[in-house]
Amino acid sequence: MKRIEAIALAAEAAEAQEALVVCNIGFPSRELYALMDRSENFYMLGSMGLASSIGLGLALALPKRRVIVLDGDGAVLMNLGTLATIAHNAPRNYLLVILDNCCFGSTGSQPTCTHFGTDLEAVARGAGAKSVRTVANAEDLRSALTGHGIVVAKVESGNADVPRIPLSPEKIIERFMKSAQQAGRS
């Protein structure tokens, strides 16, 4: 499965579930924007490693709102403590999807530790997470996208040929917060 195919499935699920999406920096955000831009997408432009944490804060603040985080193996390895925090605090409206392409895809595909055998599902279980699974095809990912907890989606390395996101940070956060908080009150 290509990463952009996995992101397309996640974007469809997010739209169907009226979910908020927090997306990792770099090509994943660019691919998501190119596939399906929604005001409910928060494109994280900096702060590598923190998508899962931003999504957790959001899910705790808005318990009635579903939150899907699209993160990467390199980014999660940079903030591994997040898995322990999620394991013990994440509410049922929170789903972390780790798109594991075994490399730093936005900086030249340098291998990460998952390339050499680090198993992020096992790491998440070791951190105490109960609802964790690994998927490697579209059908299993589609099914996992209806759940909560943590999903490790194995994807191929490589980026789609997609442009940079033309939105300013101010615009991204302004429209995101408007959608998040309006629907959150229902």
Added chain:
Amino acid sequence: MNPSIAVYRGLKRAGINFAASVPCVNLQQLLRLVGEDPEILHLPVTREEEGVGVCCGAWMGGCKPALLMQNSGLGNSINALASLDFLFKVPLLMIISHRGCDGEQIIGQVPMGELTPKLLDAMQIPRLSPSPDQAEDVVAQAWSLAEERRIPVAVLLDLQFWRAK
């Protein structure tokens, strides 16, 4: 005035309802007060940078967030403060136990203790260091400033502050 209670009252007056934390020995009583308050969602995190992330998410979801930490955690948070909070204009109240200043017994705290005010100044993060008597007002004002300017604001509380009766 008990310094921890003064800070806690300031958080309450500011309407803080979400707190992420990494402990410091000087934050013990404050962390207990915050943890026992049903109106504050308290999330202990593993690293301060993670706290910057969850506080950003909580704010986007409508909460008023504070990050309680030691100044060593400022070093762990600098990229996130810049490339998340400054970039997207996200307010954050940071209650920071300032170690490594006058009276510090642990030598390892000294380098970061000396650098902390300079780092905050270099980042143009306002820093406020009230006495315990001023703390309730200043903590509440610090959040107002953060919210109004949509920036992180630091309340930097040194060893003398926590030793006050």
